[in-house]
């Protein structure tokens with residue numbers, strides 16, 4: 001389960017942000033989880049409170065935003081959802097494609113309380 005490493009990295013990223021910006025408290029972290037990133041959001045949600053409890057994120061809510069895995073067909077330029085079409089172009093049937101989105105797991109937004 002490589003999500004442990006993913007969550008630790010997430011907490012390191014946010015902690016570094018907080019130190020750089022002199023933030024003491026974080027209300028919410030929004031992450032983008034690509035459908036093709038091989039990260040399972042349910043595992044991240046499960047691990048997050050356990051790993052975050054000793055960090056600046058202990059009281060912060062985690063919101064996972066799923067990013068669809070879209071690719072452009074090399075043969076006919078059709079843009080399609082990779083997961084829904086099992087990697088195959090629905091227009092011409094080709095497997096040759098360029099993935100355009102949904103490969104990354106990354107921090108999208110860090111929300112700090114207004115009165116902090």
Ligand SMILES: [Zn+2]
Nearest residue numbers: 073076089092
């Ligand atoms: Zn095609």
